[in-house]
Each structure stands twice: as structure tokens, then as C-alpha cells.
Amino acid sequence: MSDASHDSVQSGPLTTADGKPLKAALASAQAHRTRRAFYLVAPLLFFVVITFLMPIGQLLTKSVNNPAFYSWQDRDTGEKIPLMVDLRAWFDAHPAGTGPDEAAYAALVTGLVHAKEVKAQGQIGTRINYEVSGSRSLFTKTARKADKLEPPYKEAVLDVDKDWDDPKLWNSMRNASKAFTIDFYLSALDRTRDDSGNIIKADEERAVYILLFERTLVMSALITFITFLLGFPIAHLLATLPLRHSNLLMIFVLLPFWTSLLVRTTSWIVLLQSQGVVNDIWVSVGLISDENRLQMIYNQAGTIIAMTHILLPFMVLPLYSVMRPIDPSYVRAARSLGATSWTAFRRIYMPQTIPGIGAGGLLVFILAVGYYITPALVGGSTGQLISNLIAFHMQNSLNWSLAAALASLLLFAVLLLYWLYDRLIGIDNLKLG
Amino acid sequence: MTETADANVASFVEFRGVQKSYDGETLVVKDLNLKMPKGEFLTMLGPSGSGKTTCLMMLAGFETATHGEILLDDQPINNIPPHKRGIGMVFQNYALFPHMTVGENLSFPLEVRGMGKSEREEKVRRALDMVQMGSFAARRPAQLSGGQKQRIALARALVFEPKLVLMDEPLGALDKQLREHMQFEIKHLHESLGITVVYVTHDQSEALTMSDRVAVFNDGRIQQLAPPDELYERPQNAFVAGFIGExxxxxxxxxxxxxxxxxxxxxxxxxxxxxxxxxxxxxxxxxxxxxxxxxxxxxxxxxxxxxxxxxxxxxxxxxxxxxxxxxxxxxxxxxxxxxxxxxxxxxxxxxxxxxxxxxxxxxxxxxxxxxx
The missing domain is CATH 2.40.50.140 (Nucleic acid-binding proteins)
Structure with a gap:
């Protein structure tokens, strides 16, 4: 190899025998393999983009952009029709806090007449109803009568319903006609705007979200901690028992995976309700009296018990996969070097399981933060989590933008946690299996 | 059983009629009697399953004898937990703690004994110098080669100055040349420190090279206990003759x-x-x-x-x-x-x-x- 002898004297980048830069030669030699590898992962990539990235993108867009007030999509043609054009123009021309004048009312009436023609008055009303309750009926009622209204429009509209005078309503319409708004995030954080558009705290009775976020995080942390306490010994047992015993135990650990979530959750109802199996047993052995049966379900306790059970395997499996390859000779070595069994565990065994603890903890916590079915079934009113509220806004109130904002906040919280984990423990230290 | 030479030796380690069974049906170690003077390098040699490692583990305290007594310095140690026996041990896979540096590994036995920081550092430094690894204190075990790991494992087993050092096939994972080199190093350490060593191996040339005496194990019994030359030249039975050398x-x-x-x-x-x-x-x-x-x-x-x-x-x-x-x-x-x-x-x-x-x-x- 004459090349090799030249390397030491050569300055500048390395080249191949025919003078091509070595890096370029390497890249072109590997291009074919890279392309082939890409074709292999392309279907998955496509799938992930369609089913994961796009919905998340939609969710994030939806949380800041809700066009229901100013755009109507025709059901048959799919054509997009702008709504409330004049009113939007009036909002653009007048700064926030300006009281509605005759021109504004005229624009409102024109808009409503047009909306009624394309049957969009319900959609517009619903959008404003998110912020000012009762607006939906106000809009449909006024739209019904709009084409018969005569100038001066202000009196005519106030004649139909004097609620139109409410500055909150106009503020809300002003916000709804903007293309982008952070108001859904404000609502999701229990904030609202006053009459002149300043951000203020929402009323006590409407402020539920921060409380629910807090509860969700605290309960998830608690559940993670309990699964860790329960899962660590199980995983250790699994990792150290002889194979034929550990296989059986492993089946017990995995059994919950093979049972329907609904069945598991409802069986907890059977067990824990006040006339249920557990209470019956306690009463029959005299542990508690018949009148003092414990309420263990339809509250936070129920949610914690059922979710701990359901999420336990997610803690056990990463721990097990980390513990299995830990050679028993480490602990033996520590013992022979003079450590008590507790010191050997604390100083030698435990630190080696940290990647598993981290992975299990992160996995359980993230799953718990977004858990829905179990709290919905056994949570009662005090055991509801933020996901139940997201579902409520998706299915009942149909305020998808607020649901999207809440979900985005949840997503950010998890990403923040992930970042913190990376800073504190290091993401390379994560071992899932 | 050959114990004629043992009878009048002042024993440091002694096995008295030790038996061991794992399943209650078969004996892995059958009536083991062995006396070992202070400062001796004794090798337990035998094919796998012959009971030699079990004997070592009983001595270290990781297995309990089903019957019989084990004495260390004339004290029965059957009921003493491993960490109170003060026995250094070198494991086959080194068992260096992967989450600690070399220095922390060596300092661990001193730490659990409650030794002060400056004294610890001094001892760690001396132990590392002893195995010519003085500059490696800040490395992690994963950054060391097999031979280096072996030296560190050795230094760790010696750093707290144990009365007795056990070695369980410590050179099994090294290549031939390094193994031969390490054999001499261990031998020299034994001579210069005057420690008592019980060494387990299935490699007969290793046993012959290093030991003062070799105990050939088979089927849970010591077949012959003798110095290497006697073992090689005057095997007592057909198993020893066949197992030692060609x-x-x-x-x-x-x-x-x-x-x-x-x-x-x-x-x-x-x-x-x-x-x-x-x-x-x-x-x-x-x-x-x-x-x-x-x-x-x-x-x-x-x-x-x-x-x-x-x-x-x-x-x-x-x-x-x-x-x-x-x-x-x-x-x-x-x-x-x-x-x-x-x-x-x-x-x-x-x-x-x-x-x-x-x-x-x-x-x-x-x-x-x-x-x-």
C-alpha cells in the first residue's frame, strides 16, 4: 500500500487513488445502500406522516385557528364561502374597545342574511357560544328575522334581542373573526379577556382546567411512583428466578395485556364498589362496620387503583429488561468486599437499574397523563383527568379548538418532561427492552 | 483421599467433612476434608461440575454447606455472612462495577469499612501501582481491555488487605499469551504479599504453573492433593493420570x-x-x-x-x-x-x-x- 506511506506527509483532505476526495467517494459508494434503506422505511415513514405528524399538525393549527365565524364550507361542492365579510372589514377599521355603531350593525345584518342563505348561522352562533353562552340561539333567532330588518339597523337588531348590546359579545366576535387567536390557550389556562380585550383570570366556577392539569400531573406522578414501588420487586424476582418459574410469573405480569381494558376496569368496579367484593370481605371479617363501607371507586382512589393495575406492566417490563443482564456476581463481589446486603443493593444493584427506572417511569407517566377510559369509568367526579375534559370538548361541547389547545398543552408538558429527563439523566440512559 | 501430609500442618483454612447438595437428591460435594496452611497457593482443579466452584462459593459464604464445618483461622465461619468474612474474591467475569470508575471500584471496599478519605486514596493509589495501573483511576471499566480489567479486579480484591483471596477462574476470558503473563503476575503478587490464595480453574497447565499444591476434583471428591510435580509424575489414580497432562x-x-x-x-x-x-x-x-x-x-x-x-x-x-x-x-x-x-x-x-x-x-x- 503505497497510499498509506503518503498519508503521513500529505496535507489537506485525503483522496482515493484516482484523486477523488475520499469523503465524496465514500458518499457515492454508499449512496446506493442509503437509497435502498430509504425504500425499506418509506412505507413506515408515509404511515407516520399520515397518521401521526399530520394529525398533530392539524391539532396545533386548530388550537390557534378556528375559521367557523368567517368561513363556510359548502357540504356538496366543498367550496369555501367567506362569511361576515363586512363585519370583519369594520373590525379591521376600528380598534378594539370601539363600541358598535350603526355601520357595524348594518354589517352584522348583511352578514346574517348571507349566512342564512347558506345555512351557516348555526355554525357562527356555536363559535361565539364558546365564549358567550346563549349566543347560539341569539344568532339563529336574529338570522331568521334578518332579511326583514329595516334601517336603522341598530334599533332593529336590539329590538329583536337587547342582548346584542353586550360588549362581551362584540369582543368575542372581533376575536373570532381573526385568523389566528390565542384565546383557546387562554381558556385552557383559565384566562379570559375583559371588555377591552385585556387578559384576566376567568370566573371561579369556570376555572377548571388548571386544577385538572394539576390533578392530572399529581395523580400521574403518584401512579408512577406506586407502579415503581410495586414493580421493582416483581421485576427483580422475574430477573432472578430460574427460567421455568420466571416464565409463569411473566405470564401473570402480561395477563393484563391480554385482557380487554374495559373488562379490567369494570372488574375493578365489581371489586371496589361499596357493596363490592372487597368491602364485603372487610365487613365480614369485622375490619370495618357495615355502615362505614369504604368508598373506593368513583373517586380519585378508584382511578389510582385501576390505573396502577393497568400501567404496572409498563413499569415491570423495562425494569426486567434492565435487570435480567445484571450479573449476580456484581452483588456477590460487593458482598465479598465487605458491603452488607442493603449497601450492595443501594450502591451496586440499584444504580445499574436506573435506565430501566427512567424508561418505566417516563412510559407510565406519559401514558397516565393521557389516560381516558379508566378515569371516565371509575373516576366519578373527583377522579377525572384532563383527557376526560378534552373528550368532553370533542364530543359534547364540540369546541374542538379548546380541546386542541388542551391537548397541545398536554403535549408540551410531556415534551418538557422529556427534555428535563434528558438534561437530568440523559436520554441514552433509557432502556425500553 | 490423601491427607497424610495435612495432619500436622497448622491450618488456616479447613474443610471438615463438608457436604453440599442443591436439590436434596444428589451430593455435589461429597465429604470434603482439606487443610491449608497460611500463605499457601492452593488450586482446585477439575472438570466442570466436579464441585470445585461450589467449594469456593461455600468458603466465600455465597453457598451454605449442607453438612460439615468450614474453619477460617480456627473460627467456624458457616454462619458468618460473606461481608464479615474478610475474604477477597476475584470473579471470572471480573465483576467490576460498571457505573463506577476504577478508582471508585477500588475505594468501595474501604468506604464500606468506614475508612477516611485520605487513607482511602492512599491505599487505592498503592493498590493500582501494585498492578501497574496507576494512571487508570479515572477510567470506567468499559474503557479497559480484558487484561486491564483483570488487574483492576485483582487490585480491588487485595486493596482491603484480606487474610484470604479466592479466585474463580480469573483468567478464563483472556487469550493464551495474556493468560500466561497474568499467571506469573498473580504468582509474584502471592509471593511478595504473602497472602493465602485459593484458586479455581479447569486449566491444568495454569494449576501446575502457579500452585504450591493442587487439589484435583472429580465427582465431588478430591482425587489427589499434592504439589504439581508429584501430581504430574505420581498420579494416584487413573482419573488424575488422565486429567493432568497427556x-x-x-x-x-x-x-x-x-x-x-x-x-x-x-x-x-x-x-x-x-x-x-x-x-x-x-x-x-x-x-x-x-x-x-x-x-x-x-x-x-x-x-x-x-x-x-x-x-x-x-x-x-x-x-x-x-x-x-x-x-x-x-x-x-x-x-x-x-x-x-x-x-x-x-x-x-x-x-x-x-x-x-x-x-x-x-x-x-x-x-x-x-x-x-
């Missing part, structure tokens, strides 16, 4: 026996001379064992009056320092003769017929049914 075995029947001389008639009718070891009667079935390097084919080196036996050369293998010749002798195809590669040494051709012989003391007539 051996040619010839089956036959005792024709004559008196004092230290036996005449054996082989199955094919030839007569050979041998030293009786554990055969006593005329007519007894016997297995004569002869080391390949003690077989002679040049008539000028033959013992006067010794019987010779005809052999046919089957194969000649050049091995560098030796020539290895496979012969057909008395119907056996696997009789091996080894000669040194020296100036003028003749290379035998396959098919050649030669007479072979040996000195009577090099052929040992062993009881046949002791073969395993």
Missing part, C-alpha cells in the same frame, strides 16, 4: 508383582514393565499410564533389561518445539510419543516399524476400575 493408557493384566516392580501382559500378548501404584494382586486388571515425553525409541537410551514393544508409526506432526508421533501400539491407534526438536533428531516416516521402551518408573500400573 497420557497413554495400555490395558493389561498383572503377570508378576514384587516390591516396586510389576510385569504386565497386554491384551495383545506383549510384556511391559511398570511401577505398581494401587494394584496388589497377580492377575488383576490394570491400566498402565505412560507420559508421551517419557517414551523412548532410540535403543541407546533404553533401560538395560527393560522390555521393548513394537510400534508402527501412523502419523508424524511437526509442532515447532516438539515432534509428536502417533503410533499403533498393542492394538491402540492413539499412542503418542513426543520428542524434543533438537539437532539431529530423526523424523519418523509413517509406516515405519520401531521398537519403543521406557523406564519402569515412568510407567504406572493403576487399578483399572478407578478410571472414570
Amino acid at each position: 497420557n497413554n493408557k495400555l490395558e493389561g493384566r498383572i503377570e508378576e508383582i514384587h516390591d516396586n516392580k510389576a510385569l504386565v501382559r497386554l491384551k495383545t500378548g506383549e510384556l511391559i514393565d511398570a511401577t505398581p501404584v494401587n494394584v496388589t494382586k497377580v492377575g488383576q486388571e490394570t491400566l498402565v499410564s505412560v507420559r508421551p515425553e517419557r517414551v523412548e525409541f532410540k535403543p541407546e537410551f533404553f533401560d538395560k533389561g527393560a522390555h521393548t514393544i513394537e510400534a508402527e508409526v501412523l502419523e508424524f506432526i511437526y509442532m515447532g518445539d516438539t515432534f509428536r508421533t502417533r503410533l499403533r501400539v498393542a492394538g491402540h491407534d492413539d499412542f503418542v510419543m513426543k520428542c524434543r526438536n533438537m539437532l539431529g533428531q530423526r523424523r519418523l516416516e509413517p509406516g515405519e516399524k520401531i521398537p519403543i521402551s521406557w523406564h519402569m518408573q515412568d510407567a504406572r500400573a493403576l487399578e483399572k476400575n478407578s478410571a472414570i
Whole structure:
């Protein structure tokens, strides 16, 4: 190899025998393999983009952009029709806090007449109803009568319903006609705007979200901690028992995976309700009296018990996969070097399981933060989590933008946690299996 | 069991009638009796499953003896937990704590003994210097080569100055050259520190190289306990003869026996001379064992009056320092003769017929049914 002898004297980048830069030669030699590898992962990539990235993108867009007030999509043609054009123009021309004048009312009436023609008055009303309750009926009622209204429009509209005078309503319409708004995030954080558009705290009775976020995080942390306490010994047992015993135990650990979530959750109802199996047993052995049966379900306790059970395997499996390859000779070595069994565990065994603890903890916590079915079934009113509220806004109130904002906040919280984990423990230290 | 030499030795480690069973049906260690003086390097040698590692683990305290007593410095230690025994141990896979640096690994045994920081650092430094690894204190075990790990494991087992050091096949994972090098290093450490070492291996050359005495284990028993030269040259039974070094075995029947001389008639009718070891009667079935390097084919080196036996050369293998010749002798195809590669040494051709012989003391007539 004459090349090799030249390397030491050569300055500048390395080249191949025919003078091509070595890096370029390497890249072109590997291009074919890279392309082939890409074709292999392309279907998955496509799938992930369609089913994961796009919905998340939609969710994030939806949380800041809700066009229901100013755009109507025709059901048959799919054509997009702008709504409330004049009113939007009036909002653009007048700064926030300006009281509605005759021109504004005229624009409102024109808009409503047009909306009624394309049957969009319900959609517009619903959008404003998110912020000012009762607006939906106000809009449909006024739209019904709009084409018969005569100038001066202000009196005519106030004649139909004097609620139109409410500055909150106009503020809300002003916000709804903007293309982008952070108001859904404000609502999701229990904030609202006053009459002149300043951000203020929402009323006590409407402020539920921060409380629910807090509860969700605290309960998830608690559940993670309990699964860790329960899962660590199980995983250790699994990792150290002889194979034929550990296989059986492993089946017990995995059994919950093979049972329907609904069945598991409802069986907890059977067990824990006040006339249920557990209470019956306690009463029959005299542990508690018949009148003092414990309420263990339809509250936070129920949610914690059922979710701990359901999420336990997610803690056990990463721990097990980390513990299995830990050679028993480490602990033996520590013992022979003079450590008590507790010191050997604390100083030698435990630190080696940290990647598993981290992975299990992160996995359980993230799953718990977004858990829905179990709290919905056994949570009662005090055991509801933020996901139940997201579902409520998706299915009942149909305020998808607020649901999207809440979900985005949840997503950010998890990403923040992930970042913190990376800073504190290091993401390379994560071992899932 | 050979304990004749043990009886009057001041024992430091002693096994008294120790038995061990894992399943309650079979004994892994059957009636082990062993005395070891202070400062000795004793190797437990045997095939896997012979009970040698179990003995070591009982001594370390990781296994409990099912029956019998283990004494350390005249104190029974059966009920003393491992961390209070003060025994250093080197493991086969090194067992260096992966989440600690080399320095932290070494400092661990001192820390759990509550030693002060400056004293710890001093001892760690000295232990690292002892194994020529002084500059490696900040490394992690994963950044070390096999041989370096081995040295650190050794230093860690010695750093708290234990009375006794146990080594469980510590060189098993190293390549041949490094292994031989480490054998000498361990041997030298033993000599310079004056520690007592119990060493477990299945590698007989390792056992012979390093030990003061070797205990050959098989089937849960010590087959022979003797210094290496005695073990090699005077195996007590057919197992030891077969396990230690290479051996040619010839089956036959005792024709004559008196004092230290036996005449054996082989199955094919030839007569050979041998030293009786554990055969006593005329007519007894016997297995004569002869080391390949003690077989002679040049008539000028033959013992006067010794019987010779005809052999046919089957194969000649050049091995560098030796020539290895496979012969057909008395119907056996696997009789091996080894000669040194020296100036003028003749290379035998396959098919050649030669007479072979040996000195009577090099052929040992062993009881046949002791073969395993």
C-alpha cells in the first residue's frame, strides 16, 4: 500500500487513488445502500406522516385557528364561502374597545342574511357560544328575522334581542373573526379577556382546567411512583428466578395485556364498589362496620387503583429488561468486599437499574397523563383527568379548538418532561427492552 | 483421599467433612476434608461440575454447606455472612462495577469499612501501582481491555488487605499469551504479599504453573492433593493420570508383582514393565499410564533389561518445539510419543516399524476400575 506511506506527509483532505476526495467517494459508494434503506422505511415513514405528524399538525393549527365565524364550507361542492365579510372589514377599521355603531350593525345584518342563505348561522352562533353562552340561539333567532330588518339597523337588531348590546359579545366576535387567536390557550389556562380585550383570570366556577392539569400531573406522578414501588420487586424476582418459574410469573405480569381494558376496569368496579367484593370481605371479617363501607371507586382512589393495575406492566417490563443482564456476581463481589446486603443493593444493584427506572417511569407517566377510559369509568367526579375534559370538548361541547389547545398543552408538558429527563439523566440512559 | 501430609500442618483454612447438595437428591460435594496452611497457593482443579466452584462459593459464604464445618483461622465461619468474612474474591467475569470508575471500584471496599478519605486514596493509589495501573483511576471499566480489567479486579480484591483471596477462574476470558503473563503476575503478587490464595480453574497447565499444591476434583471428591510435580509424575489414580497432562493408557493384566516392580501382559500378548501404584494382586486388571515425553525409541537410551514393544508409526506432526508421533501400539491407534526438536533428531516416516521402551518408573500400573 503505497497510499498509506503518503498519508503521513500529505496535507489537506485525503483522496482515493484516482484523486477523488475520499469523503465524496465514500458518499457515492454508499449512496446506493442509503437509497435502498430509504425504500425499506418509506412505507413506515408515509404511515407516520399520515397518521401521526399530520394529525398533530392539524391539532396545533386548530388550537390557534378556528375559521367557523368567517368561513363556510359548502357540504356538496366543498367550496369555501367567506362569511361576515363586512363585519370583519369594520373590525379591521376600528380598534378594539370601539363600541358598535350603526355601520357595524348594518354589517352584522348583511352578514346574517348571507349566512342564512347558506345555512351557516348555526355554525357562527356555536363559535361565539364558546365564549358567550346563549349566543347560539341569539344568532339563529336574529338570522331568521334578518332579511326583514329595516334601517336603522341598530334599533332593529336590539329590538329583536337587547342582548346584542353586550360588549362581551362584540369582543368575542372581533376575536373570532381573526385568523389566528390565542384565546383557546387562554381558556385552557383559565384566562379570559375583559371588555377591552385585556387578559384576566376567568370566573371561579369556570376555572377548571388548571386544577385538572394539576390533578392530572399529581395523580400521574403518584401512579408512577406506586407502579415503581410495586414493580421493582416483581421485576427483580422475574430477573432472578430460574427460567421455568420466571416464565409463569411473566405470564401473570402480561395477563393484563391480554385482557380487554374495559373488562379490567369494570372488574375493578365489581371489586371496589361499596357493596363490592372487597368491602364485603372487610365487613365480614369485622375490619370495618357495615355502615362505614369504604368508598373506593368513583373517586380519585378508584382511578389510582385501576390505573396502577393497568400501567404496572409498563413499569415491570423495562425494569426486567434492565435487570435480567445484571450479573449476580456484581452483588456477590460487593458482598465479598465487605458491603452488607442493603449497601450492595443501594450502591451496586440499584444504580445499574436506573435506565430501566427512567424508561418505566417516563412510559407510565406519559401514558397516565393521557389516560381516558379508566378515569371516565371509575373516576366519578373527583377522579377525572384532563383527557376526560378534552373528550368532553370533542364530543359534547364540540369546541374542538379548546380541546386542541388542551391537548397541545398536554403535549408540551410531556415534551418538557422529556427534555428535563434528558438534561437530568440523559436520554441514552433509557432502556425500553 | 490423601491427607497424610495435612495432619500436622497448622491450618488456616479447613474443610471438615463438608457436604453440599442443591436439590436434596444428589451430593455435589461429597465429604470434603482439606487443610491449608497460611500463605499457601492452593488450586482446585477439575472438570466442570466436579464441585470445585461450589467449594469456593461455600468458603466465600455465597453457598451454605449442607453438612460439615468450614474453619477460617480456627473460627467456624458457616454462619458468618460473606461481608464479615474478610475474604477477597476475584470473579471470572471480573465483576467490576460498571457505573463506577476504577478508582471508585477500588475505594468501595474501604468506604464500606468506614475508612477516611485520605487513607482511602492512599491505599487505592498503592493498590493500582501494585498492578501497574496507576494512571487508570479515572477510567470506567468499559474503557479497559480484558487484561486491564483483570488487574483492576485483582487490585480491588487485595486493596482491603484480606487474610484470604479466592479466585474463580480469573483468567478464563483472556487469550493464551495474556493468560500466561497474568499467571506469573498473580504468582509474584502471592509471593511478595504473602497472602493465602485459593484458586479455581479447569486449566491444568495454569494449576501446575502457579500452585504450591493442587487439589484435583472429580465427582465431588478430591482425587489427589499434592504439589504439581508429584501430581504430574505420581498420579494416584487413573482419573488424575488422565486429567493432568497427556497420557497413554495400555490395558493389561498383572503377570508378576514384587516390591516396586510389576510385569504386565497386554491384551495383545506383549510384556511391559511398570511401577505398581494401587494394584496388589497377580492377575488383576490394570491400566498402565505412560507420559508421551517419557517414551523412548532410540535403543541407546533404553533401560538395560527393560522390555521393548513394537510400534508402527501412523502419523508424524511437526509442532515447532516438539515432534509428536502417533503410533499403533498393542492394538491402540492413539499412542503418542513426543520428542524434543533438537539437532539431529530423526523424523519418523509413517509406516515405519520401531521398537519403543521406557523406564519402569515412568510407567504406572493403576487399578483399572478407578478410571472414570
